Amino acid sequence: MKNRLKVLRAERDWTQAQLASALEVSRQTINAIEKGKFDPSLPLAFKAARLFNLTIEDIFDDEVETT
Amino acid sequence: MTKQDCEHNNYQTKNNTNTRTLRNWTIVWVITMAIAAFAPRFIWDFNTSLTIITLLINLAVGFRMLVANRKYLRGLDEMQQKILFDAMAFTLGVGLVIGLSYELLEDIKLIGFEPEISHLIIVMCLTYLTAIIAGHRKYR
Structure with a gap:
């Protein structure tokens, strides 16, 4: 799953550790999500959306084309 | 912040x-x-x-x-939990398969000593450790 977490984080000049602390996960988890190696759960995705004041769809893209 | x-x-x-x-x-x-x-x-x-x-x-x-x-x-957070749960599941499988085969070795006279539970525990510990390291490498 693609996501804009790294871009959003960079826009706010936050480190991975700071984002991890805000979402209450480990820095390794943020790194894995940013690289698309780990897909977050729905609660964590909602938490990220609330943190950035965006919708989940604005951050995460499941790469499935809708018709 | x-x-x-x-x-x-x-x-x-x-x-x-x-x-x-x-x-x-x-x-x-x-x-x-x-x-x-x-x-x-x-x-x-x-x-x-x-x-x-x-x-x-x-x-x-x-x-x-x-x-x-x-x-x-x-x-733990959800990714760390997944790594550990995957490692536990793999270790359980390895423990079951290796354990039964190990026990069988004595029954069919391929080894001359009685299988020890400590040997199986060592195998499971090493498997668990390896699986955790592999899990962390997978998501690095």
């Missing part, structure tokens, strides 16, 4: 506390296990009452260690 730093501290503190608690209970469990294994022979000459009390203490501490382990696992 003061508030977030504070949250970070809370998260880290919680994990560190859970890890320390688990470590402490594990150490106590190992000590009580050693006492239960060696003290009857070397200290109180197989006194039944003392041996039973020691065994009960060992079981109680073991149960407390399991509770601490559960708390530790629940305190």
Whole structure:
């Protein structure tokens, strides 16, 4: 799953550790999500959306084309 | 980012506390296990009452260690939990397959000694360790 977490984080000049602390996960988890190696759960995705004041769809893209 | 730093501290503190608690209970469990294994022979000459009390203490501490382990696992974030759960599942499978095959070796006379449970535990520990390392590498 693609996501804009790294871009959003960079826009706010936050480190991975700071984002991890805000979402209450480990820095390794943020790194894995940013690289698309780990897909977050729905609660964590909602938490990220609330943190950035965006919708989940604005951050995460499941790469499935809708018709 | 003061508030977030504070949250970070809370998260880290919680994990560190859970890890320390688990470590402490594990150490106590190992000590009580050693006492239960060696003290009857070397200290109180197989006194039944003392041996039973020691065994009960060992079981109680073991149960407390399991509770601490559960708390530790629940305190991890979802990716860390997935890594550990995957490692546990793999270890359980390896333990079952290797354990039964190992037991079979003696039954079909391919080995001349009786299989020891400690050998299986060593295999499971090494499997668990390897699986955890592999899990962390996978998500790195």
